[in-house]
Amino acid sequence: MSQLYRDPWAKREAWRKHPIFSHGFYFRHMFPGLTLGVSAFVVYCAWEKFGKKPSSHGGH
Template structure:
């Protein structure tokens, strides 16, 4: 009896599981470029927020002094 190769009809559909770009090592190694951009954008946002909040606090302080001078 000759040995027959068993043909798996789902082999093509399951091939993606063995693709290298789905491995955890590949995902971790390629997550860093996006992570660095995100951290950089967040630091810029925090800097802008700190500057604008100081400006708003300064403007409110000036408005308070002016209103006290007008009522007093």
């Protein structure tokens, strides 16, 4: 009896329910290198602020 109500297109439509097509996946992977780029920029700014020796160019 269950064969009467079987959807013949179910296999072809199964990809729509795959987790990779969810909104959460798109939101998490929207900017793939953002965290790495921001962290590298923060480390560079901290190194420039605290790690570099002041240059003695004799300027103002």
